[in-house]
Amino acid sequence: xxxxxxxxxxxxxxxxxxxxxxxxxxxxxxxxxxxxxxxxxxxxxxxxxxxxxxxxxxxxxxxxxxxxxxxxxxxxxxxxxxxxxxxxxxxxxxxxxxxxxxxxxxxxxxxxxxxxxxxxxxxxxxxxxxxxxxxxxxxxxxxxxxxxxxxxxxxxxxxxxxxxxxxxxxxxxxxxxxxxxxxxxxxxxxxxxxxxxxxxxxxxxxxxxxxxxxxxxxxxxxxxxxxxxxxxxxxxxxxxxxxxxxxxxxxxxxxxxxxxxxxxxxxxxxxxxxxxxxxxxxxxxxxxxxxxxxxxxxxxxxxxxxxxxxxxxxxxxxxxxxxxxxxxx
Numbered sequence: 001x002x003x004x005x006x007x008x009x010x011x012x013x014x015x016x017x018x019x020x021x022x023x024x025x026x027x028x029x030x031x032x033x034x035x036x037x038x039x040x041x042x043x044x045x046x047x048x049x050x051x052x053x054x055x056x057x058x059x060x061x062x063x064x065x066x067x068x069x070x071x072x073x074x075x076x077x078x079x080x081x082x083x084x085x086x087x088x089x090x091x092x093x094x095x096x097x098x099x100x101x102x103x104x105x106x107x108x109x110x111x112x113x114x115x116x117x118x119x120x121x122x123x124x125x126x127x128x129x130x131x132x133x134x135x136x137x138x139x140x141x142x143x144x145x146x147x148x149x150x151x152x153x154x155x156x157x158x159x160x161x162x163x164x165x166x167x168x169x170x171x172x173x174x175x176x177x178x179x180x181x182x183x184x185x186x187x188x189x190x191x192x193x194x195x196x197x198x199x200x201x202x203x204x205x206x207x208x209x210x211x212x213x214x215x216x217x218x219x220x221x222x223x224x225x226x227x228x229x230x231x232x233x234x235x236x237x238x239x240x241x242x243x244x245x246x247x248x249x250x251x252x253x254x255x256x257x258x259x260x261x262x263x264x265x266x267x268x269x270x271x272x273x274x275x276x277x278x279x280x281x282x283x284x285x286x287x288x289x290x291x292x293x294x295x296x297x298x299x300x301x302x303x304x305x306x307x308x309x310x311x312x313x314x315x316x317x318x319x320x321x322x323x324x325x326x327x328x329x
Contacts, residue, residue, distance in 0.1 A: 048129020060103025083118030157287025160240020226320025
């Protein structure tokens with residue numbers, strides 16, 4: 001659902017309050033967090049969506065990695081998982097569904113978590129995802145609300161998966177472009193989370209459906225700061241910019257642009273519509289956007305590199321109106 005429409009719905013719901021509710025629905029957070037005792041808190045999230053690739057096993061992997069990502073973004077460890085399945089078994093049979101679930105299960109095993117059940121419904125359109133329960137020490141919890149002025153902003157995966165997948169649907173994506181996008185989407189954020197926990201960071205969020213700019217805005221809003229991003233520093237998946245130049249833009253990108261527009265400031269005239277299309281591109285199982293003190297920037301990059309992650313410093317946290325996003329070439 002577009003972020004603006006979602007906000008209009010959520011504002012009509014009753015506010016949930018409890019002394020042990022550390023993170024709820026009112027903070028643009030990736031997951032909910034409830035403290036069980038002084039040294040233990042539960043982290044809960046869920047996510048599911050329609051197939052983004054034709055191969056059912058690969059779809060299962062991507063959907064699972066995407067759902068697990070919210071727990072990693074909070075610095076937590078996934079423990080228990082439940083499958084969410086909508087599937088037209090009468091029309092498609094069950095062989096493909098078995099492959100979807102197998103792909104998801106393999107990612108859950110890779111994460112070190114356990115599948116303990118789930119729920120399925122007969123539906124005309126396949127959908128798959130996970131409900132994930134993780135744990136974290138309350139003192140080690142990472143939210144998107146702690147970014148500090150002067151912090152560096154580090155991105156752990158290239159963006160552009162929505163553009164590449166749209167090009168794939170139009171049969172205009174090269175095989176190597178699709179392969180790179182699939183590999184990125186199926187990669188867990190487990191190692192990225194471990195690196196940021198080892199270093200100690202101010203804030204983090206994962207980049208998914210609201211696009212890089214949308215999630216950067218939410219981090220800025222939650223933290224009460226402004227952020228500055230440089231397009232030239234943002235790593236892109238192969239074929240992403242090409243797809244944008246061909247006009248192969250996912251519908252969600254336009255909603256994301258509307259969402260960030262009120263607080264968006266573009267410096268100069270070198271950032272145009274194509275660049276904004278890329279930055280607002282809705283991602284599936286994207287990387288982590290990490291806010292880290294400038295003094296720890298190199299240490300974080302080194303620990304990410306030690307785990308095989310080529311991350312990039314794409315901007316910084318600056319003084320300004322909460323939620324403002326300043327965009328440079």
